Every structure is written in structure tokens, then in C-alpha cells.
Amino acid sequence: MSAQHALNLKPVNTTKKITSFHPPLRALMGPGPSEINPRVLAQMSLPAIGYLDPIFVEMMEELKTLLRYAYQTENALTFPVSGPGSVGMEACFVNAVSPGDKVIIGRNGVFGGRMIENVQRAGGVAVVVEDTWGEPVDPNKIEDAFKKNPDAKILGFVHAETSTGCQSDAKTLCAIATKYGALNIVDAVTSLAGTPVLVDEWGIDAIYSGSQKCLSCTPGLSPVSFSERFVAHVKARKETVHSWFMDLNLVLNYWGNTNRTYHHTAPTNGLFALHESLLLLQEEGLEGAWARHQRHHLALKAGLEAMGLTYLVKEGNRLPQMNSVYVPAGLPEGGEAQVRKTLLNDFNLEIGAGLGPLAGKIWRFGLMGYSCKAENVMLCLSALGSVMADMGLAVKVGGAEAAAHHAYAELHKQAALEMTAAKQQLAA
Numbered sequence: 148m149s150a151q152h153a154l155n156l157k158p159v160n161t162t163k164k165i166t167s168f169h170p171p172l173r174a175l176m177g178p179g180p181s182e183i184n185p186r187v188l189a190q191m192s193l194p195a196i197g198y199l200d201p202i203f204v205e206m207m208e209e210l211k212t213l214l215r216y217a218y219q220t221e222n223a224l225t226f227p228v229s230g231p232g233s234v235g236m237e238a239c240f241v242n243a244v245s246p247g248d249k250v251i252i253g254r255n256g257v258f259g260g261r262m263i264e265n266v267q268r269a270g271g272v273a274v275v276v277e278d279t280w281g282e283p284v285d286p287n288k289i290e291d292a293f294k295k296n297p298d299a300k301i302l303g304f305v306h307a308e309t310s311t312g313c314q315s316d317a318k319t320l321c322a323i324a325t326k327y328g329a330l331n332i333v334d335a336v337t338s339l340a341g342t343p344v345l346v347d348e349w350g351i352d353a354i355y356s357g358s359q360k361c362l363s364c365t366p367g368l369s370p371v372s373f374s375e376r377f378v379a380h381v382k383a384r385k386e387t388v389h390s391w392f393m394d395l396n397l398v399l400n401y402w403g404n405t406n407r408t409y410h411h412t413a414p415t416n417g418l419f420a421l422h423e424s425l426l427l428l429q430e431e432g433l434e435g436a437w438a439r440h441q442r443h444h445l446a447l448k449a450g451l452e453a454m455g456l457t458y459l460v461k462e463g464n465r466l467p468q469m470n471s472v473y474v475p476a477g478l479p480e481g482g483e484a485q486v487r488k489t490l491l492n493d494f495n496l497e498i499g500a501g502l503g504p505l506a507g508k509i510w511r512f513g514l515m516g517y518s519c520k521a522e523n524v525m526l527c528l529s530a531l532g533s534v535m536a537d538m539g540l541a542v543k544v545g546g547a548e549a550a551a552h553h554a555y556a557e558l559h560k561q562a563a564l565e566m567t568a569a570k571q572q573l574a575a
């Protein structure tokens with residue numbers, strides 16, 4: 148008689164035999180996660196060590212140093228929160244907002260809406276400044292909100308709205324908050340390492356990001372950074388922070404400079420991975436990473452436009468790493484979802500759908516981190532062109548690839564000219 152029988156244990160309840168899970172190899176061009184760099188993946192399979200092992204603690208210090216580079220800050224309190232971007236968001240709000248505090252939130256997409264919920268759940272009063280989805284948070288409206296609400300203590304907004312592909316002017320918005328004596332909280336989940344995020348120069352007080360977008364790391368970590376002003380505000384709170392896990396005063400016992408005592412079991416292998424992805428970022432250089440995102444965006448844009456697709460966001464406000472275009476007219480009913488399904492099933496290519504009021508109206512093409520490369524741009528244009536043509540749209544198959552090729556060729560020509568000019572200047 149087996150032990151299982153003797154104890155009358157319930158068997159695994161399934162009609163389908165469960166075997167090891169082997170995900171397919173997909174090109175990830177949705178709103179995140181992005182593809183994980185193989186060097187980062189390799190780090191995840193290294194043997195685990197204890198989260199208080201002196202060697203791990205040394206690595207934590209390096210992580211903080213590398214994160215300060217990524218964020219361009221000297222903030223002492225810069226570390227990865229154990230949890231996805233949503234936990235980073237919640238950590239900022241739950242520490243900053245005391246019951247009754249007035250918080251101005253600029254909402255121009257899904258994630259500004261989440262900020263409002265965070266304010267309310269922390270017992271604060273959200274003053275919501277609305278902007279059309281696809282447009283940036285309007286600094287004039289934010290300034291008006293401060294004039295009408297001089298007692299507002301905090302401003303929150305999303306730097307890079309993933310739901311639309313629009314970038315807001317973080318520097319100007321933070322300066323307005325500072326002018327009115329308020330702290331600011333900035334969502335940089337999609338912007339960090341894709342477009343400039345200059346924490347010290349822009350006067351950002353609290354910022355959070357996600358490991359799974361332009362950092363090309365495993366999902367589930369949220370790099371955060373807090374100014375001294377923000378830390379002083381949290382320390383001066385009269386009310387205890389309403390979350391044990393995210394209370395900065397307690398987290399500091401593990402991630403702070405002097406103490407290193409148990410707070411929670413750190414996700415060790417995920418942190419090995421983040422260390423490697425930040426190292427990759429340092430090797431490429433922030434400017435190199437920003438330029439790569441811009442270069443492939445320009446090629447993708449040339450191809451999408453050659454297929455007759457138009458961008459949701461105006462030029463100048465567009466995020467290179469998140470390209471939103473209107474779904475073309477002329478698709479049969481259910482065609483929008485069918486296109487995405489065919490791309491996934493026949494081409495192993497994931498793209499994103501629209502959310503909220505933009506559901507069914509836009510497609511979102513991510514070019515984030517390790518996913519931001521020429522082979523993905525070309526695969527996407529080729530696959531999308533053939534699927535749309537199959538569905539009866541007037542698309543010239545091959546036209547988009549030619550347009551992207553032309554954009555790349557122009558960029559290469561320009562880079563070569565700049566290189567020659569720089570060499571001539573050096574020789575002179």
C-alpha cells in the first residue's frame with residue numbers, strides 16, 4: 148500500500164497530464180514584459196545564497212550604486228522593492244500620504260487612475276486633473292489645481308503612460324510641485340532606460356519603475372528612489388504607515404546603509420538578474436540605450452506609416468518604446484483581436500491591445516530593452532503586413548520593410564557623417 152493511500156491524500160486533481168512547463172520563444176513587442184537578455188536569464192539560474200550572506204550584501208551595495216546611475220541620482224535611498232511596479236507605486240503613496248492629505252493626480256491613462264486609487268486607499272483626498280488619453284499631463288492645468296488647492300501636499304503623475312505611449316514633461320511638472328511646496332511622485336515604469344529620467348536634475352522626490360520593461364529583466368522587482376525631502380516627510384509622519392511590508396522605516400533595516408537585519412526574504416535570484424541588467428545598461432551607457440530606442444522606433448514608425456497606420460500620440464510627445472497606432476478601418480468584425488491572435492499563433496509575436504476607452508481602437512507596439520532590436524522591427528512589419536493583407540486590407544506586402552530599411556539606412560548615413568566630422572575635428 149502506498150503512503151499516499153495509507154494517509155488518504157487527495158491526488159493531483161486533473162484530467163490532463165501535467166509535465167514540465169516549456170514556454171514558446173516569443174518576440175515580445177507588447178506593453179511589457181520585454182524579452183529578457185540571455186545574460187540576465189543566465190544569472191537567474193545561479194545557485195541561491197542567503198539574503199544576509201556577506202557576498203550577497205556586497206552585491207546589494209553594487210545594485211544600489213548601479214540603480215543610482217540608471218536614475219541619475221545621488222539619493223542614498225535607492226533600491227529595488229521586492230514586488231512588481233504596482234508595489235513600487237503603492238510603496239510611494241502609502242508612505243507619503245497620511246489620512247486627509249490632499250494629493251493632485253494628473254490622469255491621462257490607466258496608470259494615473261491607479262494613482263488615484265492609491266491615494267484614496269491611503270486615506271488621502273485625490274484632486275484629479277484630467278487630460279485626454281494620448282495627450283501629456285498639462286502643466287498649466289496642474290498649476291491651476293495647485294492655485295485652487297494651496298493645501299495640496301503631493302503631486303503624482305505618470306512620466307510614460309504605457310496605456311497610450313505618451314510622455315509627459317516630468318521636469319516642468321516636478322518644478323510646479325516644488326514651487327507650491329509639494330512633494331512629487333513619478334511613475335517611471337516604462338520610461339527608465341528607454342528615455343531620459345534625470346531624478347536629481349528634475350527634482351524628483353519619489354520615483355518607481357519596473358524591472359520588466361526597458362531594463363529587460365525578470366518581472367517582479369520595482370526600483371525606487373527617494374529624495375532626502377521625501378524621507379524626512381515619511382519620518383515626520385504622525386500616523387504609522389498603513390502597510391507593514393512597505394513601511395520605509397522598516398524596509399531600511401534591510402536596504403539601508405548601516406543596518407542589515409531581516410525584513411523579508413529578498414528574491415535573491417531576481418536580484419542577481421537585476422544586477423546583470425543594470426550592468427548591461429552601464430556597459431551600453433544611458434545615452435546609448437536612449438539612442439537605440441529612438442533608432443528602432445524611427446524604423447518601426449516608417450514601416451507602420453508605410454502601411455497607412457497613424458499614431459495616436461502627436462510627434463514630440465511619443466515614447467519611442469511604446470508605439471500606439473489606430474487600428475485601421477476596413478477590418479471585418481472581430482478583426483482587431485484576430486490580427487493579434489494570428490501574430491501570436493503564426494508568428495510568435497506578441498503586440499498589445501488598447502485599454503479602457505482605447506480598447507479595440509489601438510494597437511500598442513513595444514520596443515523595450517532587449518526587445519528593441521532590428522530583427523523585431525522587421526519581423527513585426529513583415530508579419531503585420533501579411534496578416535493585414537490576408538484580412539483584405541490594401542497593404543502592399545514588403546512596402547513597410549522597405550520603408551524601415553530606408554529609415555535605418557538614413558540613420559546609418561547620418562551616424563557615419565557625424566563620425567567623420569568628429570574624427571576631422573580631432574585631427575584638426
Ligand SMILES: Cc1ncc(COP(=O)(O)O)c(C=O)c1O
Nearest residue numbers: 231232233258309334336337357
Ligand atoms: C506606467 C505603469 N505603471 C505601473 C505599472 C504596474 O507595473 P506592474 O505590472 O509591474 O505591477 C505598469 C505596468 O505595465 C505601467 O506600465
